[in-house]
């Protein structure tokens with residue numbers, strides 16, 4: 001019953017923090033060679049990860065990192081799931097005493113905030129980025145490869161995910177606008193109580209239909225949806241309510257305006273969306289990202305962490321290149337993890353600007369002002385001995401067929417950190 005109530009809340013309030021206790025969880029009957037996984041301490045994520053692993057018969061150690069109760073994607077984008085978070089949970093959980101290996105599987109969507117090289121250097125553990133969807137984790141573990149299959153690295157955003165995003169988007173939009181609508185004069189006309197459910201329905205519809213609606217970007221898709229919804233409204237109103245012309249015109253215009261707003265607002269809830277207004281409204285791509293070929297050492301990490309399939313490997317040159325710029329979401333995961341700073345862009349990662357993160361950051365800043373905190377120092381430790389054996393499958397050692405790894409110090413004199 002309690003879990004059901006929590007699921008209902010998560011259907012609408014997923015953008016609000018819902019923490020569960022950080023620490024080490026034993027899943028099934030793990031031994032000293034069992035995989036070690038990391039996730040956030042968002043209650044729903046932890047519950048789903050455990051349920052999925054139990055269902056798939058995976059024995060594992062699960063490290064629940066303190067991410068302020070925020071999901072992986074948002075926490076990584078908002079600076080709450082970082083290299084320090086992973087280092088901290090590794091050092092405080094006592095996991096070293098339970099396993100003989102030092103291989104760590106991170107959620108792929110944490111790559112925006114977690115630096116592969118930083119975790120490795122500061123802990124001696126060798127991280128890998130697992131699949132984007134927890135459902136693919138068992139297959140990934142059973143395959144025994146260090147790198148996820150290409151299709152498991154991409155965020156698919158299926159109808160169910162889009163529906164949940166829509167309900168959350170709608171709920172938050174209503175919460176955000178309820179006060180302005182209440183204090184504006186339109187509540188006197190009774191318009192506000194019709195506007196709020198309309199906003200919710202448009203939010204769900206725009207999210208579910210995001211791939212089908214005409215238009216390049218959210219606003220254009222919102223207008224398309226608004227025109228469609230207004231046309232349906234005209235037919236219904238003429239059939240059932242016989243609205244006079246002026247109210248009819250007013251409502252159709254209002255529906256299009258609300259829908260355009262919902263379309264504009266949709267990406268702004270994502271911590272990963274930082275596009276220029278020209279891009280958001282007109283669909284003129286402003287995001288630029290490229291790879292300086294001379295600096296690329298063919299380590300594959302950009303491709304491994306990219307949720308949008310932006311990069312292509314050039315087997316001749318043994319380099320990566322940007323092949324699908326339109327798909328780039330400006331998440332910054334590739335930039336965060338490139339060991340040679342070969343990836344340059346016209347955007348910068350950083351703290352998420354969504355209302356949830358703004359509140360958390362504001363509260364955090366207030367706390368820091370009133371508290372004296374001791375900042376823990378982290379010393380680099382040597383890698384575990386067995387990580388240098390052939391059995392070890394860290395990200396750099398498992399090549400795709402035909403792909404050769406360049407030595408850590410390549411011809412450009414660039415060295416891994």
Ligand code: SF4
Pocket residue numbers: 291295296297298299300301302303319320337338339340341342343
């Ligand atoms: S992460 Fe950087 S060095 Fe590695 S393949 Fe990509 S561009 Fe090249």
Ligand code: SF4
Pocket residue numbers: 289305306307308309310311327328329330331332333334335
């Ligand atoms: S290419 Fe774009 S979407 Fe892919 S990891 Fe880099 S910033 Fe993110």
